[in-house]
Amino acid sequence: MNPHSSNSPKASPNQSGLAIGLFLVCLGAMFILAAWWAYDVVKTSTAPQTTPTLAAPTPASNAGRLAQPILSSPQNPTQLDQGSLVYWGICMACHGDRGQGLTNEWRAVYGEDQNCWASRCHSGNHPPDGFIIPRDNLPHAVTGAGSLTTYTTAQQLYDYIVVTMPWWKPGSLTPAKGWAVTAYVLKLNGTLPQGVALDATDASAIKVHNPVPTSQNDQIGEIVLAALLGLVALVLILQANSKRKAVLVGSRQATLSGEPAPARPRPNFLLHLHPPSIPAEQARWSYTLGTGGLAIFLFMVLLVTGILEMFYYIPLPDQATISIQTIARLVPYGGLIRNLHYWGAQALVLVLFIHLLRITWTGAYKKPRRFNYLLGLALLMLTLALDFTGYILRWDQGTSWALVVGTNLIKAIPGLGNQLYEFMVGGAQLGSAALIRFYSWHTFGLTLAMIAGVVWHLFRIRRDGGIAVPPARLRRSEERISRVELVRREMLLMTAAAFALVLLSIFWPAPITPPLTNTSVDLTNARAPWFFLWVQQLLKFGNPFLLGIVVPLLILAILIVIPYLFPKPADSELGRWFPKGGRMVQILIALLTLLLIGLTIWAILPEPG
């Protein structure tokens, strides 16, 4: 029996019409999505990027130049509204209505201060005695040629303004007003990104002299991506019924007995990577939960998004957080890429944990899969190391203590501790060397090891007979599925996971905090990354070496010896959850899980009193 016969399922004319109609609807949806997205892209890329020139004043409009600015939202003033008011009331007298500085033309328009060098500047908000503007240091222009040249970032401009301005009463601006007027000055220069509420979080990433297009809405493209993924998943689900789960035992036996294999189309590369058929039992969602395939997929997402982030991330202490803010706020789709990377990484740790539970609770660590189980544990350690090093690369106020504690834990190891510390940190204290090392480990060293480990892990899966099920003679059913069906299931899982990941990334941004500065950071809440909260809780109890190094290593040691020292289920029991023969291991893993979860919850409970 040839499983790949091309007997098409016979459909009635009504079904044909329905099929054509459905296809046209999909085509129409595609074109609408494409048109919407293309329109948005063209609109943002052809928007004028030069600094906007305000209308040249004519004698008739001079009165309008001195009037109070009209707010865009009087009931609920935006930051720019507040900035325009601050500028009008405090800065405009000296810096001009267009930011042109105290030019002769502006002095003529402003009127009452024209002779202020002789009579001292008086006006409603100036000091009662007035003040004299030095003749050789007139208020500078804040827009146009040669202005604001000493400031690269919005943070630097803000720092200068709040400390030295207004000139006749320096330091009198509140931080809120300072940020508002800084945003307004950037707006005058055409360099304020849309929709940004300026404050310390990302002011170091926003450049004073970088013109921005007038609209930056990435969400349209992201929603188009999610919609496309949904459509692909839908088609993959629909394909299920048209590919029968063929019973292939007959053809398999023919090949084994030496007769020529039945003619069938040669597989493409993706199909070739899979065995021609696998027992249907190996591919049950309810058995494997798809965690292995999901982990591979998430790793691929992390590789691609990580490479894209490398185009903009700068591994230097004073530029790291700024470059991440640039990716998250300013680069088109940068926010999506960063969020995919962050959520993909956290999801991978969770999926790997569930995968470990599945392996240990179904007895899949048994011979001949013992070595592959150890490989899997090594991959888990690599993943945690990758997650931790990636976390550190943020180099912002939220992650600084994790780095201090993590590296000092290494120092706590007796004998080797100091040398290991210097190896990890590249010196005697944390600084640029540590950042570069963590960056190299994260993007290259650990990644290469991970790729090698994953390839080896997948090879061993094939060599050990695929996903753990009873051997053929003990199996409950002889059903098999073809490689085409297997690949379809994998693609469906990946598409559905991508859909969920993209939705998560669109609506829930990855965390970031203001950059580290040389001044001490006041942190009332210093938390380890979530997957190490259990270690942080342990460390509250005493000796760091025993609790932070020995206990986690003991847990790892227990995991390592499970396939060698504990009773295992019989071959006939494989392929399902909680086989009787593996009770001791199941209880042990359950206890360890409860311990880790309990410690994690304890770590985030508020301190008593």
Add this chain to the structure above:
Amino acid sequence: MNKPSLPRRDFLKMTLDSLLAFGGLLGLAGLIRFLSYKTEPPQPTEFDLGLAETYPLDSVTAIPEVPAVLIHNDSGFSALSLICTHLGCTVQVQSAGFACPCHGSRFNSTGYPIKGPAATPLKKLRVERTSDGKLVLYTN
């Protein structure tokens, strides 16, 4: 029973392939957009040269930030770009003209090429005087 003009599996395969091809194109466009972001601000095109009085008559002053040279002669202020029109090296100011160190181009005092691979004259740049008596150089 009529045979269908398009079997279901072929229709689904066609739909999937076109969705993937389409998605690939959109993805490529998105990738290009992602990689096109410029992190550095563009070069300034206006340079404030200060008060006109600081440049006496018959002076040739180098302005290295541009790079350009400001010439004050009887017909007023003018400026020449010092970027060699061959492949962009900064030419050196000499007694009676300009010389490029990279491939040997030579220009006379008005920027016209007299020797070497450069074929077009040095670009003339616009100089304007503001109402406050300052000079502004424009490179665009």
